[in-house]
Amino acid sequence: MLSFESDYIEGAHPLILDALVKTNMDSQSGYGADKYTESAKKKLADLCGNPDCQIQFLTGGTQTNQLVIDTMLRQFEGVVAAQTGHVSVHEAGAIEYTGRKVLTLPSHDGKIKACELDSFISDFYADGNCEHMVFPGMVYISHPTEYGTLYSKSELEELSSVCRKNNIPLYMDGARLGYALASRNTDVTLKDIASLCDVFYVGGTKVGALCGEAVVFTRKNMPIHFEHLVKKHGALLAKGRLLGVQFDTLFTDDLYLKLGKNAIDRAEELKSLFAEKGCKFFLDSPTNQQFIILENSKIEKLRQKVKFSFWEKYDDSHTVVRFATSWATTSEKIEELRKILSED
Amino acid sequence: MLSFESDYIEGAHPLILDALVKTNMDSQSGYGADKYTESAKKKLADLCGNPDCQIQFLTGGTQTNQLVIDTMLRQFEGVVAAQTGHVSVHEAGAIEYTGRKVLTLPSHDGKIKACELDSFISDFYADGNCEHMVFPGMVYISHPTEYGTLYSKSELEELSSVCRKNNIPLYMDGARLGYALASRNTDVTLKDIASLCDVFYVGGTKVGALCGEAVVFTRKNMPIHFEHLVKKHGALLAKGRLLGVQFDTLFTDDLYLKLGKNAIDRAEELKSLFAEKGCKFFLDSPTNQQFIILENSKIEKLRQKVKFSFWEKYDDSHTVVRFATSWATTSEKIEELRKILSED
Amino acid sequence: MLSFESDYIEGAHPLILDALVKTNMDSQSGYGADKYTESAKKKLADLCGNPDCQIQFLTGGTQTNQLVIDTMLRQFEGVVAAQTGHVSVHEAGAIEYTGRKVLTLPSHDGKIKACELDSFISDFYADGNCEHMVFPGMVYISHPTEYGTLYSKSELEELSSVCRKNNIPLYMDGARLGYALASRNTDVTLKDIASLCDVFYVGGTKVGALCGEAVVFTRKNMPIHFEHLVKKHGALLAKGRLLGVQFDTLFTDDLYLKLGKNAIDRAEELKSLFAEKGCKFFLDSPTNQQFIILENSKIEKLRQKVKFSFWEKYDDSHTVVRFATSWATTSEKIEELRKILSED
């Protein structure tokens, strides 16, 4: 069945599979001490414009968020995030599982505001009782956010500035970073991110890899004995080459950005399609996830022919649904959807 | 360079890569709700002779040990293991990280003895102070052990019997299970394991997969909401198909056992080779890991031509080293090693 | 200096000290296996009208909340509380430290509403993605709340009914329970609480003891090996008699209620006093904590003569402050405050 259920419904980009096949029988040491991992790290550091950045490849997003947050916070600190942030709501309590509290700020279409962050921190320290509260010790944002929205460069600069003023690391969850970088409505580059964030990750799983996220520590701030900590979290792959080979391919000949661009082009077609059909959008998303408000009765009919995700209740008769494109979405699939939508 | 460093220095068996390529563009839901995962589970349940067993695919061994132990223990319980057990020594504290204590028994070439386990448990309950100690709540064994040794069927039966008498689950770490099952000196089958253990895992990473371990709960004893718990541990892959496709291949046409057999055949050749050269073995290992006692001076020379692992100090002038074969080791590599050893 | 800073600024009621002196040299076993603890448990069970309830004495409030929540939740569950709840804000992350998430509901003068709780739970299970979220596994309320307010009997019945319908325990933090029971505006008795809640605690520290909280499990639902769990949390006193003797005294001749009544009588005098002076109350509190909105300039002058607590910013020129009475507050102190307030 036609599916826009998510951006992880297919395997990997064929060039990645080719590379896995080609390198398969080459004997390499485990745990990331292989030459493909080394090469991928070098390419990513170059793309970041920061040869000194420290990189670790991990397997999945929850694992990455849990590990980065847990290992960078001090014992009296928690992580600040939007109320709708992935780590606040949809990580099955993985952050709290490691003993860390998520401190929430209001969400503005999935984003947080620098001025609200600033007030939150200064109010915290102004509170005479602050020793009995959890200290803000890191700021978590995602780009794109849970709602597909993007920070502008100036918004990022402001957040970064508040964080640095308060000596708190800014962490960007880039599970879908490829779709942010390829958006038609962004002025934020990978180099900007590497310069403004203290740590971030470049998502592979949702942008064409079988699995894999590339964590970048931009300021020589990788926690010491990080390999040990990765292992302690159950996150160290024996065959680190699996991640190395994949990212080495993604970071060759701009493949990562090309995959992003395909998803964006298809998302724009999908937007036009829904707009033509008179559908209302829940918000204006410039990336590969599109949130559409549909009548519940309409949804029932539609889901018999196409897969998509329920997002949240809108009102008693409407629901917000999500259609996601990806590196693998073809124009043919968009046309197929057009036919289905026209049938009614 | 020629390498016997470990059993995870190559990629995956070619049939696995073929299957990944072939299924690549098929759209499937995430998180293990794909048809390949379903098929692989069915095949494994059949091999276990237990259609009712519950199966979850995970990514790596530490992750699996951490998750199984943490989710099956009650809050007042710890896990009993050999002093040399992987979870006691080489998991970077991953078990304790989740709040669980490892209670240790003496190691007999890597194994524990049923009679010592029985005494340990009865002494525990006889101690008037036992409320101030950690209760034995699970027994961890590995098969093969850290030293490549194997439990006999009667040894497993005795351990299982002590566990069931005390209502404590018996958990087998099968990171290298393929090499146990294919050993020339074993009377233990997969069906025996599925019948005698309460939970165990079939290792993929070290037996021909890119990554992946298949956890089997044999007595309808998978913890409830296990998918949530997997996610909470950061262990849930978005593209569950990556594991499903691989295990579906391994469990087709006895591939898993064939891969085990290749490693065993090569290991026997390797044993003969070292024996011919007059080397002493640290112990008699019937599986793919061979532990040899070498003079330190000899080691220095040898490592310039072949990779292997340091295991532990033997005495001031000797060290125990490990040579591992795998599904990917060829007879040509053994011959190459013969030449190197003959050069001295 | 005159102080209304909190209800824990003095030692203990003299009868408690008398009892400690009188029983001092009597040899008793440790860890709560003493006759005073036994006697206190029996008296409290009688007051609860539930001879089968299970009781454990602990030292402090954060410890009690942490221990009860951590030991009663299952691994996939979190605790639901008001956004302003003590466990949400002022426990220094003690709940998350044990791996548990606090799920928040809107606060209505510190209280949560049964209908909102009901919707929260049913919306949770209606969400297709609920396996990726933390399950509601317990409901936390405090009585009095952080704002001194009280649940009515019908409100408690409704909450209890929603909880039982969903098979989720209702937990009441009674750090100041004595002041709730003695309020002039309550229809809730200790027997009601013991009947409607699944677990609650009777606070000693803030109601006349040197330290101590009495946890009551009302439905044979004390977690097994609870003494072990108390010890594991670092919460088991060697000299359990210290808690036993104190609670035995508090539960003799209605002392606990008498101490509550004194605080309430003084709080009513204090309310009248502030009302006479034309001060505005932040809300109408029927217990021993009174929240008053004062001009910032006024506060500066006042704090030179009397101690009280800053609560929260009201607007740019006003602040909410808290005046607390207790079992130890005398009418003379209220008169002293009257004089100070009249000086301006």
Added chain:
Amino acid sequence: MLSFESDYIEGAHPLILDALVKTNMDSQSGYGADKYTESAKKKLADLCGNPDCQIQFLTGGTQTNQLVIDTMLRQFEGVVAAQTGHVSVHEAGAIEYTGRKVLTLPSHDGKIKACELDSFISDFYADGNCEHMVFPGMVYISHPTEYGTLYSKSELEELSSVCRKNNIPLYMDGARLGYALASRNTDVTLKDIASLCDVFYVGGTKVGALCGEAVVFTRKNMPIHFEHLVKKHGALLAKGRLLGVQFDTLFTDDLYLKLGKNAIDRAEELKSLFAEKGCKFFLDSPTNQQFIILENSKIEKLRQKVKFSFWEKYDDSHTVVRFATSWATTSEKIEELRKILSED
């Protein structure tokens, strides 16, 4: 019944109760910000000969061990202790509960040896695989040990020297420190301890207080925001004065040492008594705990007239039992025991 069950079977020294009564109605701020706590800290710093040491009063021993170890270790570290150490065996897993592994060394009558510690640490770093093991990050000793034995000054110096060479803090559990300092066979003073250890605690609960342990950080090494961390562990008393008043009394006019001396004097009498009766000692303990090997049949008879503790099985017909004296043991009680022993 006559009892030598432990050193925490009575309440508190009468001077402590007097002080609690005398200071009872004085209004003081909570959480340790009272004048008694301040005074007690100053007195203890003076006794330590280190005006710069940082002190925190806590309630009990397990809590103290858990908090000190958890807050001083870094994430990749565990604590080294004797195999028989209290934190290894009798803390109900409280150390592991906070995610920390206990790394064990052989016990020599309860003590560890500096040379073995040194080898342990150097072997650890010599192991090529050490990133997969838990790093030694603190050394835990107790003084007296679980078997009542004491470190000599030179033994302490050697341990301290190994620790400082490796930049690892040395932590002394002084639950019974008063009985160590007052022993007739010790050359170790409180000032020595404050100079050789990086952190230690002076036990109150077992040396005459109702409850309380005084943690001393000797090198400006108290973890930052320690009050927050104490609260996060559920270990912060609202009425910190309870601990302040008690320690202020114990540290006045050498009361702490006097209480120690009484226990030692009685222990020497008890030793003579058992020696006269021809009983064998399990080891030679110079402090208040005496370990005696008794025939099982003898034990059955004796326990009908006097309470003592079972320690461990000696052989099939003998058991090691413990008799403990304390600050509260009178010569009359020793005489009473003499009569009981003579009855046989």
